[in-house]
Amino acid sequence: MKRALALVLLILLLAPLVLADEYEGEEDEYEAGYTAFAVVGVAMIATGVVYYSLTKRKLLIIHKKTSEWGFEIKPEQPYVTVFGPIYPLTIHHALTITGTLLVFVHFFSCDNYSGLAGITGLSMAITLVLLNVSGFVGRYIHGKVTVAAKKHDSTMAKKFVKILGNWKKVHIALAVIFAILLLIHLNAVD
Structure with a gap:
């Protein structure tokens, strides 16, 4: 509960910054x-x-x-x-x-996600969401492995260790995709 409250507080603190206008005078809809x-x-x-x-x-x-x-x-x-x-x-x-x-x-x-910089930015945002969701799923699976090990249930532990191995491949692949998108995004930005 404390973590959820801390997250909500952080979002509430950062929300006005997102809504504020960083650039007074010069507006470029393609620039974040x-x-x-x-x-x-x-x-x-x-x-x-x-x-x-x-x-x-x-x-x-x-x-x-x-x-x-x-x-x-x-x-x-x-x-x-x-x-x-x-x-x-x-x-x-x-x-x-x-x-x-x-x-x-x-x-x-950013107001406009067109062009290579915008498309890669949007793709990175989606990838970050998937990475974070994947992280929470991985934490859940890891918890199941720990519980099965404490109960000395080797069948259940083996099952979740196999699932954890498959999860790890997906999580690492998403991280690599994010890194590639970041490099493309940085090269696409003027």
Whole structure:
């Protein structure tokens, strides 16, 4: 309930920014405003994805759950140990959802979605919605795997692990599509 209230509050705080006119005088219906929000949003999404990927595979960063935040740098691999009260997946969710909301401030400020920049912008918005919905579905499936493992129900656990594997392919494919659309969008913008 607290998360839902925080999300609603964030939307209410950002809504006036979307409705406000960023450009006084010069109006171009093909140009979206609040580009800085989009840049920060995409950076947050990228940070969430990279941090989760690196901690999950323990390549460069390992995350240990503790009551306080901190980090330790070591000369051996993994090079960094991050300590914190929340899991990397929660950090991934928080950064990607908040980043998506910031990107949507930029998206909704555009009046016309024609041309390559507009079409890729609209496609990225749809892909971001699908990515976020997919993320919530993945969190649900992961929860089912955890519950089945705690109940020692290997049949159910195997079933959900297989579903989770298929889900992961779709989620990663959507992320790759978003990255490709972002590159096209950035090249199409003057």
